[in-house]
Amino acid sequence: MNAPSSRGVVWLGSPAFPDAAREALKDTRLRANLKRATSTIRDKRLAVASELDDWEALRDAAAAIKKCTARHLDHYLVELEASVTAAGGTVHWACDAAEANRIVTELVRATGESEVVKIKSMATQEIGLNEHLAEAGITAYETDLAELIVQLGDDRPSHILVPAIHRNRTEVRDLFAAEMGHWGQPAPEGLTDEPADLAEAARRHLREKFLTAKVAVSGANFAVADTGTVVVVESEGNGRMCLTLPDTLITVMGIEKVVPTWSDLEVFLQLLPRSSTGERMNPYTSTWTGTTEGDGPSAFHLVLLDNGRTDTLADTVGRQVLGCIRCSACLNVCPVFERTGGHAYGSVYPGPIGAVLTPQLIGVENAATLPFASTLCGACYDACPVKINIPEVLAHLRAEAVEAKNGHTAEALAMRAAGKVLDSPRLLAAAQKAASLGGRALARRGTIGRLPGPMHGWSDTRDTPAPPAESFRTWWRKNRENKEGEQS
Amino acid sequence: MRIALFITCFNDTMFPGTGRAVVSVLERLGHTVEFPQEQTCCGQMHFNTGYRPDAVPLVARFARTFAGYDAVVTPSASCAGMARENHPLLAADYGHAQLQQQVADVVPRVHEFTEFLTDVLGVTDVGASFPHRVSYHPTCHSLRGLRLGDRPLELLRAVKGIDLVDLPDADSCCGFGGTFAVKNADTSAAMLADKADGVLSTRAEVLCAADNSCLMHIGGGLSRRGSSVRAMHLAEILAATEGGTP
Amino acid sequence: MSSRDAVLGRIRTALADVPSGEAPEDVPVPRAYLRSHLEPGQDPVALFAERVADYRATVTRTDRARLAAAVAAALTRRGARRLALPAGFPSELLPSGSWEWHPEPLNVPALNALDGTVTLAAAGIAVTGTIVLDAGPGQGRRALSLVPDYHLCIVRAEQIAPDVPDALARLDPTRPLTFISGPSATSDIELDRVEGVHGPRTLDVIIVGPTRLEHP
Known part of the structure; x- marks a missing residue:
């Protein structure tokens, strides 16, 4: 190697x-x-x-x-x-x-x-x-x-x-x-x-x-x-x-x-x-x-x-990227490339194809942010004349990038915690209640404005609606469960 | 036909009105909707952010919860796409044979809401009335993922009183992209700005789409700019009648 | 170990998932695409003329009898007087007049001093408006149609293939081939196409016979 x-x-x-x-x-x-x-x-x-x-x-x-x-x-x-x-x-x-x-x-x-x-x-x-x-x-x-x-x-x-x-x-x-x-x-x-x-x-x-x-x-x-x-x-x-x-x-x-x-x-x-x-x-x-x-x-x-x-070839999902004929159609349709230009990718291969080729050529740990430089909007896949499923490879390389970090990041801990909550309707309902209370406390006239901390990137340019007082599942329980019971 | 609603964790928490709208439309069309309480999340956030193993229990839960229904209807193109494209993949990579089978059984019966109306129920006029100027944003998962094509527009065109206006550069991504909006906040904001400009140029009162995630992003950007354009899930427009929104 | 063996060894290791019994021809390649994009009944020669002209090359249609006159007209229009003459170019096609014909061999500085080149072609492709040169008789070595700033190319109607697949089948890949679609061009500034960079900035194409003359 x-x-x-x-x-x-x-x-x-x-x-x-x-x-x-x-x-x-x-x-x-x-x-x-x-x-x-x-x-x-x-x-x-x-x-x-x-x-x-x-x-x-x-x-x-x-x-x-x-x-x-x-x-x-x-x-x-x-x-x-x-x-x-x-x-x-x-x-x-x-x-x-x-x-x-x-x-x-x-x-x-x-x-x-x-x-x-x-x-x-x-x-x-x-x-x-x-x-x-x-x-x-x-x-x-x-x-x-x-x-x-x-x-x-x-x-x-x-x-x-x-x-x-x-x-x-x-x-x-x-x-x-x-x-x-x-x-x-x-x-x-x-x-x-x-x-x-x-x-x-x-x-x-x-x-x-x-x-x-x-x-x-x-x-x-x-x-x-x-x-x-x-x-x-x-x-x-x-x-x-x-x-x-x-x-x-x-x-x-x-x-x-x-x-x-x-x-x-x-x-x-x-x-x-x-x-x-x-x-x-x-x-x-x-x-x-x-x-x-x-x-x-x-x-x-x-x-x-x-x-x-040959490293790229060894990856059965990533291998398809070797089909690239360097036409650059994916760059021209990419909404990210259109805004950032090619230099931001830090590679001779910019754009969507670069985001899947560069990490494979030099190792994903050496280009760990590139697979995330996409909304997975799929315009590149539609445009590709050799049908490289770039979003598929991006998602695959994201998993490899995460794996390379061995779970030792704040994000990994948060994801694991979210996974636990989301795998339990009871915990999810509790989290919804907490989010509702917390979000409504932050909100002014029904919207949440700028926030400090990790959410500032989101909240600097977007308002977020305050979470509703009751989740859908709560509404359902109150309004439909009994009806269903009567019908059966 | 046994119809289950997959509300999605995001709509459940943030946009319950969309779920109520789906129920209202389907009931108006004479169907009974069930809501299996064991449902949670399709695992899209974990999958797209690279945390595949954490998504696997959610895939298993989804397959278990929705086993036995004739149709699983969801008001989210991206969650429908996640189930259809990636649940089989995760089951194959991480699951046992039984999970693979369960996933293979349920996935063909997962339908995005507009697709369910047009393709399964064969309906385009759902008896809605919405006398407002509306623009439709085809989200990437609607357009290129599920290939919904004109289905949402056909449904909207049949709405009484609607003034439907084209969105310029409609097929370009709004810049949401799930965790992209946080990890690449600046690029996301630049894409959002262009999308918001497009929306404002239509002079629409309402922007609708088949995914609340993109709508929260675009609507949030419009709201920050002081715009009064309302972001509404398409289901809520289809649920509206002359008596008003449910 | 040689680098050759190293690379081939890595490839074989990387392809561990490919069954050892699989041969290249076992991988299905669907060839449902069309051999030609010509509409039924569409005249390939007319389409060729139209598509070549789309690249802002000038196209003239004539017949064998009037070919030398058409060559003379083109050269006069372009003011091309000193011309490279490829080996094997039929002398009966040379118009009489005050043109200087410089036969091969011509070195590069000599070519650079000339106004243009007149060549035959090996094939044409209707759908893409392409002429193909294979350095055969009447075409000269590749530099002839490259270095001077003007290229006049004569294509016989029967040389025009409807589309790319048939054209490739007609050509001999062991010869050096040049596919020419319009004059030299670039899209490198703002992705806006402009004609004329290093290759000939002016391309004229004369199509010879057999039917549908412009002025019959």
């Missing part, structure tokens, strides 16, 4: 979710940015998903393919390794983040290069590859527009698909104007905050990097076991640049990204774009199988990353 610290995933020193959320909620600009962005994408997703009247059948198929893959993951990985190798690629296995970083660093060093261009990838984000490469004297240039915004701002990603969702166009403009010059081609004079102009600035800034890069690092959306084909789904063309122009391509993928067959992609290529960017198809999808003479990189390395995934 690896120590969680060797796994990355979370940002060290991040506060617990409720505290981080409290701070984030004070940022009214952030909330406005998030509300605008998530409501835009929600409508688009619903429109394109509803075009397909077999959407549910596609989800069922996707969930079953992912389930089958997980249950036979060893089989499919060995098959993938063989087919990638046969096609001219080299496969590496990494138990954890540290090992994956070491492998990639050595591969880059072997090329003699000190710069790499990168395609947005959650796996390399998870293992902290850029930071690790920097320590080794290698500069990694993020080429996805949102990742570029994050990198230029020395910021953290806050969304799986759109890491800079917390920034609005004006903030991006200011950042480009101030920072691009430090990294290469500066932003043009008089840059406006029109997204098209900002995209143009990014194009000019990165063009030279693409044309001269010798090494690229990518993630993978899918890897097909039977053919050895790797798939990257993108929009801007930065992915195509990285996958096509350099001599060496290093792809880091979580072991759960394997799918059994080429034809299985027919399911995922319909679900993923519609769920993530709300398009019928994303602008560019690249697939490659090993290396091709005269087209693209002459060296291809595939790094298969565990980093807590």
